[in-house]
Amino acid sequence: MAFETEHPAPGAPPRGDIEADVCVIGAGSGGLSTAYGTSQLGRKTVLIEGAQMGGDCLNFGCVPSKALLAAGKAAQHAREAGRFGVTLAEPEVDFAKVHEHVRGVIETIAPNDSVERYEGLGVTVIRAWARFTGPDTLVAGDTTVRAKHFVLATGSRPSVPAIEGLDQVPYLTNEILFDLTERPRHLIIIGGGPIGLEMAQAHRRLGSDVTVVEGGAILGKDDPELVAEVRKAVSQDGVRIEEDAKVVLVEKNGNGGLTLRAERDGRTFEVAGSHLLVAVGREPNIEKLGLEAAGVETDENGVKVDEYLRTTNRRVWAVGDVAGGLKFTHVAGYHAGLVVRNMLFKVSKAKNEAAAKAPHVTYTDPELAQIGLTEAEAKKIDHKVARFAYHENDRAIAERTPQGFAKVIVGKGGKVLGAGIVGKNAGELIGLWALAVSSELKLTAITSMIAPYPTLTEVSKRAASAYYTDTLFSDRTKKVVSALSVLDGVL
Numbered sequence: 001m002a003f004e005t006e007h008p009a010p011g012a013p014p015r016g017d018i019e020a021d022v023c024v025i026g027a028g029s030g031g032l033s034t035a036y037g038t039s040q041l042g043r044k045t046v047l048i049e050g051a052q053m054g055g056d057c058l059n060f061g062c063v064p065s066k067a068l069l070a071a072g073k074a075a076q077h078a079r080e081a082g083r084f085g086v087t088l089a090e091p092e093v094d095f096a097k098v099h100e101h102v103r104g105v106i107e108t109i110a111p112n113d114s115v116e117r118y119e120g121l122g123v124t125v126i127r128a129w130a131r132f133t134g135p136d137t138l139v140a141g142d143t144t145v146r147a148k149h150f151v152l153a154t155g156s157r158p159s160v161p162a163i164e165g166l167d168q169v170p171y172l173t174n175e176i177l178f179d180l181t182e183r184p185r186h187l188i189i190i191g192g193g194p195i196g197l198e199m200a201q202a203h204r205r206l207g208s209d210v211t212v213v214e215g216g217a218i219l220g221k222d223d224p225e226l227v228a229e230v231r232k233a234v235s236q237d238g239v240r241i242e243e244d245a246k247v248v249l250v251e252k253n254g255n256g257g258l259t260l261r262a263e264r265d266g267r268t269f270e271v272a273g274s275h276l277l278v279a280v281g282r283e284p285n286i287e288k289l290g291l292e293a294a295g296v297e298t299d300e301n302g303v304k305v306d307e308y309l310r311t312t313n314r315r316v317w318a319v320g321d322v323a324g325g326l327k328f329t330h331v332a333g334y335h336a337g338l339v340v341r342n343m344l345f346k347v348s349k350a351k352n353e354a355a356a357k358a359p360h361v362t363y364t365d366p367e368l369a370q371i372g373l374t375e376a377e378a379k380k381i382d383h384k385v386a387r388f389a390y391h392e393n394d395r396a397i398a399e400r401t402p403q404g405f406a407k408v409i410v411g412k413g414g415k416v417l418g419a420g421i422v423g424k425n426a427g428e429l430i431g432l433w434a435l436a437v438s439s440e441l442k443l444t445a446i447t448s449m450i451a452p453y454p455t456l457t458e459v460s461k462r463a464a465s466a467y468y469t470d471t472l473f474s475d476r477t478k479k480v481v482s483a484l485s486v487l488d489g490v491l
């Protein structure tokens, strides 16, 4: 990321001194939503961005990664069409055109996040790097901004692990991966988190050889039962996955590529490839912001915030990745809503509680989606788990996507505590369960819903019904029903 420089962005006009109600630093998912909210509520808002409007999500994150996955899926559909009696040749992948497709998607969405749009909403946008010079003042390029409130929305950048030789070889991160116009012959990925797995499958389906080297278990933050389905599918696509492997060395090899050495159970193995992607987590962007001058404290996760997302300086708030919690665009958006409310309304301050229960989706094929408590997290609570498999769903059978299942974690009185789905469109299906968790619905809300036939939504409904099946068809119920039938005959 261009975070290294401190110069104003090209063409940034000098603006002298500005007094504002709200000054937002960073025009990514969190900063844009905050500036939108405060400006629409009539507050004089300044938005400062040192690199690209739209931040990580638009330029090097969610958007290009999903566009690349879509290209991979298109190739895979062609390969699998034979299952439907439609035989297609092995797809030819023109990687330069795939790159154009990804750029095109970014360019289509970019106007939503543009300087023009935000200036049209009445926001003053400054293209420069911001640095606090005092508790209520910062400088950005030639401009000094004084504001009643500041919002830190500076995001995060890729972590770089301490691996011998890594600083001696060219390696990719998410910030340059999407600039490639030639297909990597063999992409080695260090890290089997969501970035590693999504990019592994996308590249494999586009024709690269791919090896993932993961220090622990892939998608280690997710329910292992759901992860098993993703591991199976991504491996079947031809991705080599090496888990519990400690990378000890990376070096250039004689073939113009790289060799990675790793250890597992005291044994060493090597992987040789043409490109290396590092995807081992994120570091908060907290440096070079002059946070000491502002009295804003930090810790290893990012900026220290209280339950209302306020930092140790009462006029400074933090949202999104830099605030240290879950790192997702929708969490940054949720934070923005909270901070706008907490900053501008004196009463009824809202706590940052729902973010910990936010849904997340890994967009592999099959997708893995989770909301609320996992089975492991519910261990100490009185709960039951109900499941339903895709292979029993008529739509999944018709479309030949029988892999996967839904599982629901149900608490006392039928309260929905959480749900996990792995399978086609799991990311869309989890919406229903996100509503159930956020609205504290009982399972009967799902079982009493009429789901259209044939849809994958029925997987959710049948998982909910499965919870009652044991009780409904128990010996006790059968006795009660037969007693009632006898009575029915008598009366």
Ligand SMILES: Cc1cc2nc3c(=O)[nH]c(=O)nc-3n(C[C@H](O)[C@H](O)[C@H](O)COP(=O)(O)OP(=O)(O)OC[C@H]3O[C@@H](n4cnc5c(N)ncnc54)[C@H](O)[C@@H]3O)c2cc1C
Pocket (backbone or CB within 6 Å): 025, 026, 027, 028, 029, 030, 031, 048, 049, 050, 051, 052, 053, 054, 055, 056, 057, 058, 060, 061, 062, 063, 065, 128, 129, 130, 131, 153, 154, 155, 156, 174, 195, 285, 288, 289, 319, 320, 321, 322, 327, 328, 329, 330, 331, 332
């Ligand atoms: C490959 C990848 C795929 C992802 N996919 C998804 C997904 O599918 N779904 C999802 O929900 N999340 C996804 N994420 C996570 C998501 O991108 C982030 O959680 C989100 O972008 C965080 O938003 P933010 O506003 O906190 O930070 P960012 O979007 O990173 O924005 C921060 C902005 O602040 C600017 N900035 C930093 N310092 C300064 C300064 N001193 N002065 C001025 N400007 C500054 C930066 O240039 C940047 O533009 C993905 C991330 C990656 C890397």
Ligand SMILES: NC(=O)c1ccc[n+]([C@@H]2O[C@H](COP(=O)([O-])OP(=O)(O)OC[C@H]3O[C@@H](n4cnc5c(N)ncnc54)[C@H](O)[C@@H]3O)[C@@H](O)[C@H]2O)c1
Pocket (backbone or CB within 6 Å): 161, 190, 191, 192, 193, 194, 195, 196, 198, 213, 214, 215, 216, 217, 218, 219, 220, 245, 246, 247, 279, 280, 281, 282, 326, 327, 328, 360, 361, 362, 363
């Ligand atoms: N679909 C999505 O919503 C999506 C997609 C991509 C990224 N993201 C966001 O971006 C964040 C960052 O993604 P990520 O995949 O980089 O991070 P991550 O922290 O989620 O996963 C990193 C993985 O790398 C492994 N690892 C760490 N050091 C290692 C080493 N030296 N050798 C081998 N393996 C090592 C970890 O065990 C972990 O499994 C995610 O946590 C998520 O918040 C979201």
